Amino acid sequence: LAKTTQPISMDSYEGQEVNITCSHNNIATNDYITWYQQFPSQGPRFIIQGYKTKVTNEVASLFIPADRKSSTLSLPRVSLSDTAVYYCLVGKGDDKIIFGKGTRLHILP
Amino acid sequence: EAGVTQSPTHLIKTRGQQATLRCSPISGHTSVYWYQQALGLGLQFLLWYDEGEERNRGNFPPRFSGRQFPNYSSELNVNALELEDSALYLCASSLEGTGEYGYTFGSGTRLTVV
Known part of the structure; x- marks a missing residue:
């Protein structure tokens, strides 16, 4: 399972776009990249998943370069309620899922 | 559609006792995963069950065990707390352990x- 590296924490302001980058240098050919959001005392919530190029849904975009060695989660116009821990996972699911330390995103008014 | 349900919500035990935690996956999901998250820390992988079998295990002592039932629900037991x-x-649950859809x-x- 590919190891991931993310910034430990980030601060931003309401209304801004936030980009969180995850490095996964040893990603395998058939690995997917998945991002989760976790609030205190709750289970992680699926945000977005991609394999290559760009994926967009109603809450976020995921940018994946051609070499797939990194990915960037983009949250448009964040609000205070986006304050949470964000995890990047890489794998194809037929192995134990390893969560890294995640990125603590703090949105300021 | 009901999500993944866990019971009980809270459990208080004394040292040395046993705890049993239960999980019902989303209908149609065959894989169940268990994680431990200590306060303020990250998620530590415990166990993965699929089709009734233990597929993988994290670095936890044997007193952490579990099982998956024919209806795909699962139980985590912690002995000698x-x-x-x-x-x-x-x-967590997923379709067939692929994780392709999260x-x-x-x-x-x-x-x-x-």
Whole structure:
């Protein structure tokens, strides 16, 4: 399972776009990249998943370069309620899922 | 559609006792994963069950065990509880263990060992 590296924490302001980058240098050919959001005392919530190029849904975009060695989660116009821990996972699911330390995103008014 | 449900929500046990935590996956999901999250820390992988079989196990002592039933629900048992077992225990489910469409987590069971 590919190891991931993310910034430990980030601060931003309401209304801004936030980009969180995850490095996964040893990603395998058939690995997917998945991002989760976790609030205190709750289970992680699926945000977005991609394999290559760009994926967009109603809450976020995921940018994946051609070499797939990194990915960037983009949250448009964040609000205070986006304050949470964000995890990047890489794998194809037929192995134990390893969560890294995640990125603590703090949105300021 | 019901999500992943876990019970109980909270559980208080004394050191040395046994705890049993339960998880019902999303209908149609055959894989169940268990995680431990101590306060303020990351998620530590415990166990993965698929089609009734244990597929993988994290670095936890044997007193952490579980099983998956024919209806794909799962149970996590923790024997000889220690104070450091106090944590949020999370269950997740997915289709056939592929994870291709992501894992869905329950809200967890908060276990407190006193």
